Amino acid sequence: MTFKVTPWEVSGDLDYSKIVKDFGLEVINEALMRRIEKHAGELHPLLKRGIFFAHRDMNWLLDQYEKGNKFFLYTGRGPSGHTHLGHLMPWIFTKWLQDKFGADLWFQMTDDEKYVFSDRLELEQTKKLAYENALDVIALGFDEKKTKIFLDTEYAKTLYPQALKVAKRLTFSTAKATFGFTNESNVGEIFFTSVQAVPAFLPSVIKGKNIPCLIPYAVDQDPHFRIARDILPKLGYYKPASIQSIFLPGLKGGKMSASEENSAIYTTDGPETAKKKLMNAFTGGRDSIKEQKEKGANYSICPIYHYYKQMFMPDDKELAELEHDCKGGKILCGECKQKLAGRVADFLVDHQKKREKAKSRLDKFLIRD
Amino acid sequence: MTFKVTPWEVSGDLDYSKIVKDFGLEVINEALMRRIEKHAGELHPLLKRGIFFAHRDMNWLLDQYEKGNKFFLYTGRGPSGHTHLGHLMPWIFTKWLQDKFGADLWFQMTDDEKYVFSDRLELEQTKKLAYENALDVIALGFDEKKTKIFLDTEYAKTLYPQALKVAKRLTFSTAKATFGFTNESNVGEIFFTSVQAVPAFLPSVIKGKNIPCLIPYAVDQDPHFRIARDILPKLGYYKPASIQSIFLPGLKGGKMSASEENSAIYTTDGPETAKKKLMNAFTGGRDSIKEQKEKGANYSICPIYHYYKQMFMPDDKELAELEHDCKGGKILCGECKQKLAGRVADFLVDHQKKREKAKSRLDKFLIRD
Numbered sequence: 002m003t004f005k006v007t008p009w010e011v012s013g014d015l016d017y018s019k020i021v022k023d024f025g026l027e028v029i030n031e032a033l034m035r036r037i038e039k040h041a042g043e044l045h046p047l048l049k050r051g052i053f054f055a056h057r058d059m060n061w062l063l064d065q066y067e068k069g070n071k072f073f074l075y076t077g078r079g080p081s082g083h084t085h086l087g088h089l090m091p092w093i094f095t096k097w098l099q100d101k102f103g104a105d106l107w108f109q110m111t112d113d114e115k116y117v118f119s120d121r122l123e124l125e126q127t128k129k130l131a132y133e134n135a136l137d138v139i140a141l142g143f144d145e146k147k148t149k150i151f152l153d154t155e156y157a158k159t160l161y162p163q164a165l166k167v168a169k170r171l172t173f174s175t176a177k178a179t180f181g182f183t184n185e186s187n188v189g190e191i192f193f194t195s196v197q198a199v200p201a202f203l204p205s206v207i208k209g210k211n212i213p214c215l216i217p218y219a220v221d222q223d224p225h226f227r228i229a230r231d232i233l234p235k236l237g238y239y240k241p242a243s244i245q246s247i248f249l250p251g252l253k254g255g256k257m258s259a260s261e262e263n264s265a266i267y268t269t270d271g272p273e274t275a276k277k278k279l280m281n282a283f284t285g286g287r288d289s290i291k292e293q294k295e296k297g298a299n300y301s302i303c304p305i306y307h308y309y310k311q312m313f314m315p316d317d318k319e320l321a322e323l324e325h326d327c328k329g330g331k332i333l334c335g336e337c338k339q340k341l342a343g344r345v346a347d348f349l350v351d352h353q354k355k356r357e358k359a360k361s362r363l364d365k366f367l368i369r370d
Numbered sequence: 371m372t373f374k375v376t377p378w379e380v381s382g383d384l385d386y387s388k389i390v391k392d393f394g395l396e397v398i399n400e401a402l403m404r405r406i407e408k409h410a411g412e413l414h415p416l417l418k419r420g421i422f423f424a425h426r427d428m429n430w431l432l433d434q435y436e437k438g439n440k441f442f443l444y445t446g447r448g449p450s451g452h453t454h455l456g457h458l459m460p461w462i463f464t465k466w467l468q469d470k471f472g473a474d475l476w477f478q479m480t481d482d483e484k485y486v487f488s489d490r491l492e493l494e495q496t497k498k499l500a501y502e503n504a505l506d507v508i509a510l511g512f513d514e515k516k517t518k519i520f521l522d523t524e525y526a527k528t529l530y531p532q533a534l535k536v537a538k539r540l541t542f543s544t545a546k547a548t549f550g551f552t553n554e555s556n557v558g559e560i561f562f563t564s565v566q567a568v569p570a571f572l573p574s575v576i577k578g579k580n581i582p583c584l585i586p587y588a589v590d591q592d593p594h595f596r597i598a599r600d601i602l603p604k605l606g607y608y609k610p611a612s613i614q615s616i617f618l619p620g621l622k623g624g625k626m627s628a629s630e631e632n633s634a635i636y637t638t639d640g641p642e643t644a645k646k647k648l649m650n651a652f653t654g655g656r657d658s659i660k661e662q663k664e665k666g667a668n669y670s671i672c673p674i675y676h677y678y679k680q681m682f683m684p685d686d687k688e689l690a691e692l693e694h695d696c697k698g699g700k701i702l703c704g705e706c707k708q709k710l711a712g713r714v715a716d717f718l719v720d721h722q723k724k725r726e727k728a729k730s731r732l733d734k735f736l737i738r739d
Contacts, residue, residue: 113530117538124531157530158739161482162493162523168558169486173542176557188545189537192561370527 077109117189446478486558641715
């Protein structure tokens with residue numbers, strides 16, 4: 002079983018404990034959960050259930066927080082297409098962190114990255130998609146007074162000079178070893194990680210003092226932040242703390258794929274489209290109803306189950322019952338999918354209303370200078 | 371005899387005919403000179419005397435010009451220190467082109483380049499130097515209505531998205547072969563040429579139509595523009611035409627060196643400092659006055675002579691007399707230096723007055739958005 006996890010390719014059978022080891026992460030343990038709970042007053046299901054499963058320097062961050070040295074949040078999106086539910090998941094968690102810790106959020110739209118790495122996208126397209134994606138961010142309810150969203154190309158006057166400071170300290174050799182670049186990689190690809198490092202220290206530059214940073218992200222983005230952690234101290238800034246999630250699996254099994262529309266539910270999908278995708282999804286079920294009733298199903302490999310676990314069944318008791326019923330053959334896949342389709346439909350209808358309203362609120366969030 | 375000519379290092383005994391061959395330039399011939407003269411009404415001494423000695427696509431550019439398709443000029447400065455007379459020389463020629471062809475000029479200050487390539491300069495310093503250098507550009511008398519000066523870091527909101535379009539089409543392999551990068555080169559160095567390519571097509575982007583571009587530059591900048599010529603057509607723009615100069619030699623013999631202050635006269639030098647540098651300069655003279663009177667001196671290797679030829683003796687008859695007297699031993703180096711020091715002093719006093727006035731005019735030239 003081999004797998005590959007880079008910012009541009011996730012494939013194979015993911016072994017998260019190997020990822021922890023290879024990337025040099027720490028698993029989130031009980032003590033850390035209790036510590037977060039102490040400050041937040043509760044634990045988000047994504048933490049409790051191990052979806053956000055690993056971290057770097059969270060204890061240091063909480064030490065700082067306890068001393069009154071508040072952190073800011075930084076996360077982002079590579080606008081290569083419309084937003085799907087798998088993208089929303091870490092943002093939902095980020096919003097929870099913003100609410101519970103009163104943290105500012107810097108949200109980066111890497112329209113530059115998605116352009117230089119893409120065979121099919123023009124810059125005008127990645128910019129347009131960034132604006133589309135921003136609507137989804139805003140729809141999640143981030144605090145407009147505490148949240149700044151920016152496109153790399155539009156915010157370049159601020160970002161580019163800071164990116165140069167990172168770039169000057171990053172050799173091709175290191176970039177190559179970290180991202181697997183070759184002689185055929187283009188020079189935009191090679192430079193890009195410098196830009197992704199900037200929001201981790203930009204608030205410190207602007208405020209003229211060192212501010213702790215926490216970056217929540219799906220674990221494929223880790224190579225960028227390993228580089229950021231290496232270089233920021235050389236510029237006099239803190240290493241950013243970080244917290245990593247696993248992925249929401251694709252509906253066809255395996256990872257969600259941009260080239261397979263039916264593997265993910267997009268925030269712009271109508272409830273009927275979403276339902277169709279869910280009803281056609283791969284599951285952990287058996288070949289026949291009879292067999293499933295007798296032997297039960299395997300929820301651990303089932304994307305439907307993971308949709309519940311990560312986003313659509315926050316109640317622990319209800320989830321435990323589902324697991325029990327699935328394993329025991331008491332619930333069949335069709336019924337389980339139907340129920341999820343209802344919840345997803347409710348979510349989409351609500352989200353799309355908020356997304357529509359976000360259109361007139363874009364200017365409250367976007368920074369361009 | 372070996373030599374090296376890159377944007378960051380010029381060393382060895384320069385063989386300009388080998389440079390023409392290696393770089394794939396065309397020598398400026400009589401026919402082209404006559405063609406330029408026809409439109410300009412005269413020939414600038416720097417052209418007549420072969421200081422601007424080579425070109426690419428000048429005949430195409432004049433074809434366009436004759437069809438009413440006017441070109442714009444693009445040149446620039448890497449702000450790694452104060453401006454010296456060797457920097458002014460191509461700018462003086464560029465001003466002549468602006469005057470004679472009514473051309474807009476885009477003047478790039480590569481504060482980003484000088485930062486990422488330098489072991490000693492911080493970005494704040496290269497920015498500050500860019501402003502200092504801009505005073506010298508303005509002091510030369512460029513038309514404020516037709517001249518835009520910009521710093522790469524300040525103009526990044528406009529430049530960076532366009533640079534990405536170049537970067538996407540430039541592999542590390544090509545950048546490496548062109549500039550000699552290694553695994554230890556930093557990713558800012560590797561990316562930079564993308565930014566230097568932008569002004570060659572930016573006016574076309576802004577105006578929404580293809581506009582011919584002419585880039586005058588000292589020949590060490592050629593690698594950048596070979597890349598620009600390769601990539602711009604892929605973006606739908608004309609290849610920029612270009613015209614190349616040799617260097618003003620250093621006063622100590624060889625090339626002017628940033629690390630040897632006495633090898634160049636800076637625009638900020640007082641007349642006495644300049645005089646001292648000139649009086650201490652290397653010349654083509656003989657070991658003794660007696661020998662020089664008998665055998666004459668060798669003006670072709672003499673920096674004092676080249677100062678006259680390139681900047682301080684526009685009158686052809688006077689220059690021919692100087693050559694004659696030097697070769698014939700009729701003029702000694704001390705006298706020749708004294709005379710030049712007087713001319714240089716006059717120039718500096720006048721230039722420094724204009725430079726002082728330029729401080730209040732910076733905003734008329736600088737673009738930042």
